[in-house]
Amino acid sequence: MQITYKTLEDISEIPRAITSIENSTDLFESIARDLKSRCKHIYMIGCGSSYYIAMLSSFPIHKTKLMYSYATPSSEFIMYHNKLEKDCCVIAFSRSGETAETLEALKKAKELGAYTVMVSISKSEKGMSIAEKYVYVDVGIERGVVMTKSFVTLSLTGLIISMMMVSGKEVIDLLRNSLNILSEYFTNVLNAKEIYINIGKEIALKNLKRFVFLGSGPSYPIALEASLKVKETSYTSTEALYSLEFRHGPIATLGEEQVITIFNQHDNSYSYVYKLYKELRERIKGLEKTSLFIRFSSRDIDDNTIELPKIDIEEFEALSAILPIQLIAVGYATTLGVNVDAPRNLVRFVEKF
Numbered sequence: 001m002q003i004t005y006k007t008l009e010d011i012s013e014i015p016r017a018i019t020s021i022e023n024s025t026d027l028f029e030s031i032a033r034d035l036k037s038r039c040k041h042i043y044m045i046g047c048g049s050s051y052y053i054a055m056l057s058s059f060p061i062h063k064t065k066l067m068y069s070y071a072t073p074s075s076e077f078i079m080y081h082n083k084l085e086k087d088c089c090v091i092a093f094s095r096s097g098e099t100a101e102t103l104e105a106l107k108k109a110k111e112l113g114a115y116t117v118m119v120s121i122s123k124s125e126k127g128m129s130i131a132e133k134y135v136y137v138d139v140g141i142e143r144g145v146v147m148t149k150s151f152v153t154l155s156l157t158g159l160i161i162s163m164m165m166v167s168g169k170e171v172i173d174l175l176r177n178s179l180n181i182l183s184e185y186f187t188n189v190l191n192a193k194e195i196y197i198n199i200g201k202e203i204a205l206k207n208l209k210r211f212v213f214l215g216s217g218p219s220y221p222i223a224l225e226a227s228l229k230v231k232e233t234s235y236t237s238t239e240a241l242y243s244l245e246f247r248h249g250p251i252a253t254l255g256e257e258q259v260i261t262i263f264n265q266h267d268n269s270y271s272y273v274y275k276l277y278k279e280l281r282e283r284i285k286g287l288e289k290t291s292l293f294i295r296f297s298s299r300d301i302d303d304n305t306i307e308l309p310k311i312d313i314e315e316f317e318a319l320s321a322i323l324p325i326q327l328i329a330v331g332y333a334t335t336l337g338v339n340v341d342a343p344r345n346l347v348r349f350v351e352k353f
């Protein structure tokens with residue numbers, strides 16, 4: 001049976017969204033230049049998926065140490081940040097531009113003397129009235145409640161602005177090339193989408209109801225987002241951990257019926273995470289029917305691996321795994337009978353807190 005969901009339509013528009021992002025690089029460059037001239041400390045905030053976008057986007061700055069970048073949920077910013085450094089800037093990510101905690105956090109940031117920026121795919125009057133700079137990325141509306149196309153769009157926008165802040169003009173060619181590779185990969189995944197939807201179906205038919213997502217560095221926010229995507233579409237118990245943290249306690253769950261997903265991107269973490277993957281696979285020999293392994297990587301492809309594109313920007317490689325995960329989540333949830341377009345209790349944005 002052909003599945004037609006708004007969420008799937010949103011996912012199918014991701015390559016087109018990347019074209020819009022490519023066409024906005026001049027805008028992103030001017031924003032990066034402006035931020036670079038004003039700030040030494042950057043806070044990136046958001047709620048839910050938008051907080052994970054903030055985490056991913058802060059990574060390129062964080063690793064250079066040229067400036068300080070911190071990612072924090074909007075709510076934590078409200079409750080725990082009563083003083084900010086000099087030359088501080090707060091960048092908020094929000095699909096709607098309307099989430100109550102994010103707007104409140106921006107107001108507070110402004111009062112504390114920070115320069116405030118909001119990045120959104122919506123033209124929110126509230127957001128525009130609070131943020132000093134409003135970055136609207138036009139990729140069309142998102143019809144589903146869960147963030148899919150918007151997650152990729154806002155992540156790429158944040159990453160591009162961050163990279164432009166800590167690099168020279170030479171980064172533009174690298175970014176364009178990487179966006180092309182990413183778009184081509186996503187198009188190929190979408191052309192073969194039944195493969196990924198069927199992985200989700202199979203997991204549901206095996207009755208596996210626990211998911212663990214392991215990621216390091218830029219893959220950690222992707223693990224968090226993957227975990228949230230499966231949780232909010234299927235109400236299943238999911239968790240995300242830093243990869244090697246699995247050995248420190250959670251390894252006791254090995255042998256339980258569960259799906260373990262490892263993001264093994266090609267950067268400093270590669271050999272450590274690959275070693276962990278091989279070790280875990282060895283330990284569950286004989287239990288493959290109930291302990292399913294999914295590995296995402298661009299290297300050492302084996303039967304458990306979903307191949308990622310080779311991209312020089314590690315954050316882009318990490319992000320590439322999200323589209324297959326979104327399709328797996330849709331296949332899993334719909335097989336369990338959940339309407340992924342309208343998950344229980346979930347609203348498009350939280351209006352009060």
Ligand SMILES: O=P(O)(O)OC[C@H]1O[C@](O)(CO)[C@@H](O)[C@@H]1O
Pocket residue numbers: 047048049050093094095096097098099102145146147346347348349350
């Ligand atoms: O990006 P926004 O619109 O601020 O929303 C953030 C979060 O709030 C929700 O829209 C609803 O809680 C989530 O889907 C999302 O992760």
